[in-house]
Amino acid sequence: MNRFSYLRATSIDEAMREAAADPTARFIAGGTNLIDLMKYNVERPTRLIDITRLPLNGIEETESGGLRLGALVTNDETAFDSRIQDRYPLLASAIQAGASPQLRNAATTGGNLLQRTRCYYFYDPETPCNKREPGTGCPAAFGRNRIHAILGTSDHCIATHPSDMAVAMAALQAIVHVRGPGGERAIPIADFHRLPGEHPEIDNTMLHGEIITSVELPPDGFSRNYTYLKLRDRLSYAFALVSVAAALRMENGTIAQARLALGGVAHKPWRDPAAEAMLQGQPATEDRFRAVADHILKDARGYQDNAFKIDLARRAIVTALSQAASGTPQSQIDKRIQ
Amino acid sequence: MNASRKGSSKLETVPVTLTVNGETKRLEVLPWTILLDLLRDHLKLSGTKKGCDHGQCGACTVLVDGRRLNSCMAFAVMKDGAQITTVEGLARNGDLHPLQQAFIDHDAFQCGYCTPGQICSGVGLIEEGRAHTRDEIREYMSGNICRCGAYTNIVDAIEQVIGADAEAGR
Amino acid sequence: MLQEKGYIGTPRNRVDGRAKVTGEAKYAAEFDAPDLAYGIVVSSAIAKGRIASIDADAALAVPGVLQVFTHENRPRTAWFDINFRDETAPPGSPFRPLYDDKVVYSGQPVALVVAESFEIAAYAASLVRIAYEPETHMTDLDIQRDEAYVPPRKRTGVKRPPSPRGDPDGAFEQAPVKVHGEYRVAIEHHNPMETHASTVVYEEDGTLTIHDKTQGSQNSQSYVSSVFGLSSDQVRVISPFVGGAFGSGLRPQYQLFLAVMAALELKRSVRVVLTRDQMFTFGYRPLTIQTISLGANPDGKLVSIMHDAIQTTSPWEDYQEVVVNWSNLLYHCDNVKLTYRLSQVDTYTPIDMRAPGAALGVTAIETAMDELAYAAGIDPVELRLRNYAEMDEADKKYFTSKELRACYQLGAERFGWARRNPEPRSMREGRELIGWGMASGVWEAIMQRVAARAALTPDDRLEVASATADIGTGTYTILTQIAAETLGLPMESVTTKIGDSSLPKSPVEGGSWTAASAGSAVQKACLSVREQLFKYARRMDDSPLANASIEQVTFAGGRIHMTNDPSAGVTLQQAMQAGGVDRVEAEEKSSMGLLKNMRYSGYSHSAIFAEVRVDEELGVVRVTRIVNAVAAGTILNPKTARSQILGGVVFGIGMALEEESMLDHNLGRFMNHNLAEYHVPVNADVYDIDVIFVSEHEERLNPLGVKGLGEIGVIGTAAAIGNAIYHATGKRIRDYPITIDKLLG
Ligand SMILES: Cc1cc2nc3c(=O)[nH]c(=O)nc-3n(C[C@H](O)[C@H](O)[C@H](O)COP(=O)(O)OP(=O)(O)OC[C@H]3O[C@@H](n4cnc5c(N)ncnc54)[C@H](O)[C@@H]3O)c2cc1C
Ligand code: SF4
């Protein structure tokens, strides 16, 4: 654990100002990821800016007919909010599939998006890791990589982003609102997380000192035809090996619009617009779904332990699309695959 | 890793006020003092357990302002002003909370180490009012690992209390 | 004989239940002491080599840091490795913490940072910088298996495989039905919910009171005395509650050494608690590669059993457990070859983990037997009945009792086994394939010599005491039941004291021997108290019992009365008065070796039936139903006994589907060293578990007829689940845990 000075921010401006002034300062919200990493000495901020008392905690209607989730709304509040459950059940379902009730009571919208990879090596400062210490190497690529990526990897890092919530948000094309020294920005979620490339130490496109204020959900919640299917190493309280958020708009038995995002397979929630386009105007058939899955996974690459994820993801995509098309979303309580 | 080597400088503390099981506690602690350690080491309330210290087991579950949380995943200073209920605060005038009694009656523990966390989590679950079936209890209690494997008895105990509450119209 | 059946055999709530649900029960890290200092362990980054340098300056400069202990400044301890041997140490030279600059495994403790508070220690520990000179390490059993050897020295209490009998190779060659395969179970770590911890209280007179997480307070005590050259009255170990252990507490772990070392040096009380990650830096269930060949006639009768196992051990100790012997214990066969070898890898020495050996060996043989059932076209239960061992053939002994047949029968009935269509993939519901599988379990009923004291005082309070432990097993409760019943007192009048090295002598709590051994000792001590009381009672003036013999009286409700005339009696108080004493006390030892050189072997048995549902497309497995029928002699308390079996089954579910400590052989390090990535079953993984205790008359092992239950619940469970998965999917997985990836395709 590093020593740090603590500030309870009373305004967003103060929080931003304080953060900007200190390159090692960090915001803290639910703390469930940052404290975890600080205890492992993976994160060593010298200044901690507590943002939990900032007024960023409501769920509000937007002018366009969507909802705006405050950055500090807890995952549990979101998942059990009746508006979210009615209009964005995909998001509610994805959040419920993650972590545990206790953690969801603490975890926040902003913190969840910014949680870091669960790569074993990243978490263990006694081992090399390019993400933790650039230039030291990526032992995961030649070591244990059951939980690692199969898409969008680089020679420098094969880590995944562990969030379930973010996968649903990717399918819903949410917009992340941030505020920083340079003003406000609205970042489409697709551009929010990045691939590791040569700089795996950088998870996303936020700048130091920027604060997430809210996440905006566009009006269309795909509340009829959706599913969040999560596959993992036990039936609850485990990160995804592969997860699929599927959202369809069905018109007379054909797919009018499709959104598909994958979790557990890449450094960011994985979307493939070309694959989604392959569904447009098509009937919902397994053959079609398989073709889409093949397309998404055509460049997938497996490593020692995780090659099975390619096959698993293929099957999961087909199952998820079938669930979404037939309006039988995966229950997060009943563990039978629907 | 840019460890600060300013080792010898004085370690600054921060004030924290918490209401723990109805009693107000004022403390001065290092900023990185974790709520769980504050309870166990500083307040000597060792009923709340440390099983992993990383949010992975639920042994440290307490109720913070009525909601169940992993106390190992919270800096105490961030909870300044909060109402905390630990396992020590569940019994009233020596009468066990119905869930504590149900745990005894259903033998819902063996070594007892996960038990305070299970019970606080169970009390939180009952308050949330979302669990009605065994499937729901199982899922919503999955944040509490019991290595002794008392799960089926834990579900029995919680189901009994939920059932009794429902009958009593609570 | 006991005339009254009051408590023994009846379901009772745990006597320590209230303490556990209120948080009053105190575990090792929860005892307080004035000026308590906190120690945090720094673990090695490399698997092998030497420590080139340790820079602790920054840590030492933090206000409140008391000391950073390393091999360079370690205070003097015993020199000889023999002093580090503990009661359960396997042959070899035990690991000595901070001994020198050598690193022999990844995660080895290399420094202890001690400070005024946990927070200061945590910060300071992060400032310690260590430089290493690595050497080549080897952790891969697949490479090392060629180096396997028969351990030259046998581990005490662990039977070697018997010599081969008949012509197993020839018989296998000619057998019309054959099964041959390699079976693996991944490395597991015990991961009790309480991490290992020691609070060493430095008393004013310089003696130590130690609260240690251990399965044997006296084992820890003698280790500390021997290592630090203290006399036994300078060290007392008290561990009234143990937050699970499953074997990890059978040996003193390094936090004990470090805490004592620091306390002696600083002359101050010290607590050292291991982190969850450090729970992966000592013993584990060894990786085991088993090869089994079974030859049978068309009727399924075995003509050859060959079972070989290779296990990992450390370079410094020859850990051993009984892996292969079970095959012939379960099944009759004239041509048998059982072999067991070790192979050294650069990890810590394995430690017994719940049902050591059997959990592995039985998983393999019971998977192979299922394969044989299919190869021969015989129902798996029927196959087992046809090969039922009536004798311990290796030792040529009869069983003290063996109701395994009844286990098969009652288990099958409860489960509905008769409705099973043997055809794989023959049952489905929607997307899910349903499978039913079964397996047998067997575990040795072991007796140890345990001493216990019983003392009755005038207020009708009975105290029983023994240095044994309760790690969740229910020891407190069953000892209380036995004592209360023997003296005819209410359970509330009995106080049971255990987990304290100052109490009458007991070995570590483990191997399922505690109920039988400590229970027998307590019973014996209480019977002695009974006899004394009865003697006094007869001596009383006008005693209504003057002409009675002890067989004719009953102890009940705080009285001794004629069995045939309850009105004729005296109170225990009157008897004590008559004897002129205000305390009646006796200490007795359980007798072991009752069976030595005799014609009997004692084993508990079980039959496990499992239903799984497997998503055909995605390989998601749900274990929806387990029936475990257990024959283990007398069941002292069906309530806590059932919990023991439930817990064992959950352990078995973990072994079957989830648990695997993943080594990175490049780094020689376990990488998923936490509970987020080392998966143990959570509540959602566990559906219905039905436990049946098959009645089994046992009179040879001990007067109580107890065999023990701590291990048997695990044994066979993984195989039953694996066999059910085969039945569901047609896929035979011989490599546990059966994770999703193994079922795809
Ligand atoms: C055992 C375990 C299991 C888990 N399982 C799952 C799972 O299955 N699925 C899943 O999705 N997640 C899982 N999680 C992760 C959990 O969801 C995240 O830890 C949580 O969402 C993080 O939110 P937080 O508010 O606690 O973040 P914090 O820990 O407070 O912050 C995380 C990061 O975000 C930054 N930050 C936070 N808020 C803001 C803001 N508004 N603006 C700018 N920066 C900010 C912080 O500086 C920090 O760097 C699990 C966690 C644990 C410990
Ligand atoms: S995968 Fe990424 S996070 Fe993991 S070791 Fe490699 S660089 Fe580090």
Ligand code: FES
């Ligand atoms: S100790 Fe907090 S979750 Fe394990």
Ligand code: FES
């Ligand atoms: S009772 Fe021991 S871990 Fe749950």
